[in-house]
Amino acid sequence: MNHRIIFHIDVNSAFLSWNAVYALQHGAKVDLRELPSIVGGNQATRHGIVLAKSIPAKKYGIQTGEPVVSAKKKCPNLIVTPPDYLLYMRCSEAMLEILREYSDKVQVFSIDECFMDMTCMRRLLGGDYYKIATEIKDRIKNELGFTVSIGISTNKLLAKMASDLKKPDAVVTLFPEEIKEKMWPLPVRDLYMCGEATEKKLNSMGIYTIGDLAQTEPRYLIYKLKSWGQMLYSFAHGIENSEVNPNGSIPYIKGIGNSCTISFDVEDYETAHKVLLSLVETVGMRLRRGNFCCRLVQVSIKTNKLISYSHQKKLEVPTDCTNAIYEEACRLFDSSWKGEPIRHLGVRVSDLCGNDFIQLSLFDKNWEKQRLIDRAVDEIRMKYGSHSVFRAGFLHSRLAPLQGGIVEDFPVMSSIL
DNA sequence: TCTGGGGTCCTAGGACCC
DNA sequence: TCTGGGGTCCTAGGACCC
Numbered sequence: 001m002n003h004r005i006i007f008h009i010d011v012n013s014a015f016l017s018w019n020a021v022y023a024l025q026h027g028a029k030v031d032l033r034e035l036p037s038i039v040g041g042n043q044a045t046r047h048g049i050v051l052a053k054s055i056p057a058k059k060y061g062i063q064t065g066e067p068v069v070s071a072k073k074k075c076p077n078l079i080v081t082p083p084d085y086l087l088y089m090r091c092s093e094a095m096l097e098i099l100r101e102y103s104d105k106v107q108v109f110s111i112d113e114c115f116m117d118m119t120c121m122r123r124l125l126g127g128d129y130y131k132i133a134t135e136i137k138d139r140i141k142n143e144l145g146f147t148v149s150i151g152i153s154t155n156k157l158l159a160k161m162a163s164d165l166k167k168p169d170a171v172v173t174l175f176p177e178e179i180k181e182k183m184w185p186l187p188v189r190d191l192y193m194c195g196e197a198t199e200k201k202l203n204s205m206g207i208y209t210i211g212d213l214a215q216t217e218p219r220y221l222i223y224k225l226k227s228w229g230q231m232l233y234s235f236a237h238g239i240e241n242s243e244v245n246p247n248g249s250i251p252y253i254k255g256i257g258n259s260c261t262i263s264f265d266v267e268d269y270e271t272a273h274k275v276l277l278s279l280v281e282t283v284g285m286r287l288r289r290g291n292f293c294c295r296l297v298q299v300s301i302k303t304n305k306l307i308s309y310s311h312q313k314k315l316e317v318p319t320d321c322t323n324a325i326y327e328e329a330c331r332l333f334d335s336s337w338k339g340e341p342i343r344h345l346g347v348r349v350s351d352l353c354g355n356d357f358i359q360l361s362l363f364d365k366n367w368e369k370q371r372l373i374d375r376a377v378d379e380i381r382m383k384y385g386s387h388s389v390f391r392a393g394f395l396h397s398r399l400a401p402l403q404g405g406i407v408e409d410f411p412v413m414s415s416i417l
Numbered sequence: 418t419c420t421g422g423g424g425t426c427c428t429a430g431g432a433c434c435c
Numbered sequence: 436t437c438t439g440g441g442g443t444c445c446t447a448g449g450a451c452c453c
Contacts, residue, residue: 067419110453
């Protein structure tokens with residue numbers, strides 16, 4: 001037998017569990033996981049959505065991503081606690097430490113999900129993967145206080161589907177020979193990569209379960225859904241063969257972006273430019289920290305009616321300079337904004353390249369100086385905190401001088417950079 | 418004050434070139 | 436005296452994930 005053995009580890013209601021564990025460790029008398037509770041953003045700053053829910057909260061029909069007010073309507077005595085991203089990073093790291101005792105091929109998929117390639121542990125562990133997974137799950141529960149679901153199979157897709165089959169605190173296998181029995185009866189929406197839009201399309205084609213999808217003529221799927229059709233058909237048959245990408249070697253960073261919902265509607269160019277600057281400061285810092293330059297700048301706008309659009313521009317010369325990116329971002333904004341009140345702004349850079357052989361533009365003599373300034377500011381912020389230096393324009397403004405991620409405390413979340 | 422923030426990949430149309 | 440045809444680059448937008 002030549003097949004691989006892959007585990008997928010998924011923290012149950014991650015943010016909520018971590019808040020609950022932290023509270024218990026600090027003297028709380030109740031366990032948030034046993035009550036209708038959520039982790040929710042701050043409504044006053046218009047970040048009021050549900051980030052995680054307890055199992056009792058789920059019974060009220062509360063869904064991740066829905067507005068906190070709407071969740072409260074469903075359950076009037078709902079407990080709402082704020083997110084604590086630094087805590088989440090610590091919890092995630094602690095879990096990783098345990099996982100790495102069992103395999104050197106651990107891929108961090110997100111803050112609360114990992115893949116492990118356990119193939120080479122075959123001989124070492126005697127091949128009883130269910131037992132090993134149970135041991136890992138129990139160790140995390142006993143040593144760290146939160147529960148996980150572990151899925152076991154021969155590839156990442158099936159392992160991930162498996163860990164979804166039972167929660168909390170469970171180990172589930174989904175080997176190829178179990179697909180028909182365990183996966184095909186599920187609604188097609190449960191398949192990885194089948195979102196709302198695809199579900200609608202598939203339903204309109206008479207496809208409701210993963211089994212229906214698996215038994216549809218692939219040429220028909222490809223005709224209707226292009227390359228997505230091919231991928232979904234393969235997934236419905238459990239076919240997927242990407243490698244577990246050991247952590248540390250981040251596969252490849254394609255772009256760096258930050259965005260923010262502003263606590264009030266922005267209705268003038270000056271304020272919008274300030275927000276863009278606060279975002280570019282963060283993006284630029286991350287770019288330089290990764291020793292990248294970018295060749296593409298993108299600005300996105302979301303109006304108070306929640307309509308989004310974006311504009312992008314390819315640069316003549318790659319740059320990592322805050323001011324250069326900022327100027328381009330302003331140009332993009334000015335040429336795309338239609339004048340509606342703005343709720344949310346984003347800046348993203350991509351088309352990255354290394355910064356070791358920077359091509360100096362003959363026309364920009366200030367560029368070297370700008371680079372030195374950027375580096376100096378980065379260093380001061382690293383050393384003394386992100387708010388130790390900021391642009392005078394933010395004094396007496398309602399805006400934070402830096403925006404994106406959790407800038408108050410390095411590092412920026414959801415990014416290794 | 419009802420709807421966050423960070424990503425990736427794909428598609429389609431237009432410009433432009435030979 | 437219709438108007439081919441391929442290729443690449445650029446841009447906007449949509450879909451998905453956590």
